[in-house]
Amino acid sequence: MCFYQKWYRYMSLIQNSHVYTVGDIFVRDFHIWPHHLDFHLGTSKLDKSLFFMPGNDDWKRQRSILSPVFTSGKLRAMMAHISDISDRFIQSEAIDIRQHVGAFAMDVISRCGYG
Structure with a gap:
């Protein structure tokens, strides 16, 4: 079949x-x-x-x-913060990925949550 x-x-x-x-x-x-x-x-x-x-x-x-x-409006507002943090994250040197991804996630959450 x-x-x-x-x-x-x-x-x-x-x-x-x-x-x-x-x-x-x-x-x-x-x-x-x-x-x-x-x-x-x-x-x-x-x-x-x-x-x-x-x-x-x-x-x-x-x-x-x-x-x-x-909501779509809140996600749109978060994108500027996420993009800014992502750009700084990409420009870094070789890193310990586990430590930095955790810090990246916490940075995104705190900036989106608290502005």
Whole structure:
């Protein structure tokens, strides 16, 4: 059985080219579609993150808290800060990547959060 025949029934469920319908599902009616695939990554912090959380009341509560933080206008305002920090990060010499990526992430978060 070829790949297309095997997976066609799953792909046809999400195949939709109408932009407004996709927008309705992913934006306006997102609270109706809370169920995600279950990924179990062991006991890591990623396994307990919002992306892999089952679609229950806790997930809805966390999403309602986080969604206003990442509006298009706020993300656009953050881009200047992220770009400035990224330029300085790129111009550096050879570095210990783990230490500097952690510092970079903290710098971006603090500048975006506190201006």
